[in-house]
Amino acid sequence: MSPTDIDMHGNTSVHQAAASGSIKVLSCFLQIGVNVHVKNARGHTPLDLATNEETRALIQKATKTVKCNKDGSIFDFKNVRYYCEACEKFYCGKWAKRNW
Numbered sequence: 001m002s003p004t005d006i007d008m009h010g011n012t013s014v015h016q017a018a019a020s021g022s023i024k025v026l027s028c029f030l031q032i033g034v035n036v037h038v039k040n041a042r043g044h045t046p047l048d049l050a051t052n053e054e055t056r057a058l059i060q061k062a063t064k065t066v067k068c069n070k071d072g073s074i075f076d077f078k079n080v081r082y083y084c085e086a087c088e089k090f091y092c093g094k095w096a097k098r099n100w
Contacts, residue, residue, distance in 0.1 A: 003029045010041030011049075018046035023054045030083035033093060036062045061088075068092035 003013045011019075014034050017026040026046075030036070036059055039045055047063065050056040062081060067074055069089040075081045082096035083089075 003032060003034050010039070012038055012040075012046075014038070014046045015040055015044070015049055018055050018059060019049040019051055021050075021052040021055050023052075023058065026055055026058060027083065027085055030058070030062060030081070030090075031085060033080040033082045033096065035077070035080065058083075062090060065090040068095060070095040 006012055007016075012034070014026065014029050014036060015038075017029060036046055040049075047056065047059045050059055062083065065075070065081060068079075068081075068091050070091050071094065073079055073092050073094075075090070075092065079092050081090040082093060084091060084096075
């Protein structure tokens with residue numbers, strides 16, 4: 001399942017990572033810029049399905065971060081947040097660098 005795929009219940013990969021408690025997978029998805037506010041067919045967000053404190057805390061941090069750490073631009077459906085695992089902050093696409 002890719003980060004943008006949706007299953008027959010409306011769950012995205014972010015819902016699946018949150019429900020399984022997989023912090024590493026969730027972190028990877030956040031690094032490539034995914035929507036943490038999306039609801040599944042039952043109206044649940046990934047935060048609603050988070051099964052452990054670590055995944056819950058990361059999703060809460062993402063939802064509470066409303067501006068890019070670098071330029072202060074507001075996050076929305078077009079200007080998504082990208083997570084930097086090294087500094088544990090969120091940036092907009094303009095400042096998100098991924099050198100793998």
